Amino acid sequence: MLEVTFYELNTVEDRQLLFAVIMARYEGKWIFVRHKDRTTWEIPGGHREKNEKINITASRELFEETGAKNFSIIPICIYSVNTGETETFGQLFYADVKSLEKLPDFEMGEIKLLDTLPESLTYPLIQPYLFKKIEEFCTELERN
Numbered sequence: 006m007l008e009v010t011f012y013e014l015n016t017v018e019d020r021q022l023l024f025a026v027i028m029a030r031y032e033g034k035w036i037f038v039r040h041k042d043r044t045t046w047e048i049p050g051g052h053r054e055k056n057e058k059i060n061i062t063a064s065r066e067l068f069e070e071t072g073a074k075n076f077s078i079i080p081i082c083i084y085s086v087n088t089g090e091t092e093t094f095g096q097l098f099y100a101d102v103k104s105l106e107k108l109p110d111f112e113m114g115e116i117k118l119l120d121t122l123p124e125s126l127t128y129p130l131i132q133p134y135l136f137k138k139i140e141e142f143c144t145e146l147e148r149n
Contacts, residue, residue: 009134012083017094024095025063026050027078028139029071031102034118035136038070040127041114047127048135050095063098070113075103081142086131099139 027049029036037046049070053062060080067073078100085094108116117123126132 006089007130008087008089009131010085010087011097011138012085014080014082014096017083017085019059021094022059022083022096023053023093024050025053025059025066025098026084026095026135027063027067027098027100028136029067029073029076029100029102031073031105031118034120035122036071036073036102036105037117037119037123038113039115039117040112043127045125045127046117046123048132059096063096063100067100067102069109069111071102071116072106072108073100073102073104074106076100077103082138084135084138097135097138099142 029049036049038049039046049067051062051066051070053059060078063078063080067076067078078098081097081099083094083096085092105116122133122136
């Protein structure tokens with residue numbers, strides 16, 4: 006069984022952060038992406054490249070997977086996924102997208118703008134936890 010755990014920023018060694026996941030909102034809707042080879046939906050994000058800073062990974066992946074050009078991006082927390090055999094770490098971000106351009110011709114087939122998580126998720130044991138964490142962040146942001 007998978008276990009998703011959250012950590013404060015800067016509490017896990019930077020070199021351990023292998024992924025950046027970006028929960029992005031455009032015109033009040035959440036952006037989800039569908040890989041060209043899949044029928045399921047996912048939160049934009051991806052693998053960190055060698056010698057790349059995790060914040061750069063987040064911005065790069067957001068553009069490559071959604072076509073977002075003008076956006077603000079905020080690091081929220083670190084998360085881990087523990088399979089019982091291995092534990093991998095990533096950093097979760099929130100992005101407010103001001104403009105979307107044509108989807109780059111990389112790995113994503115389309116994007117979808119939704120009010121909530123879609124039913125058909127690529128990673129259904131992980132993505133709901135990340136989405137909930139961002140919803141909590143946004144609720145707190147609206148209170149202040």
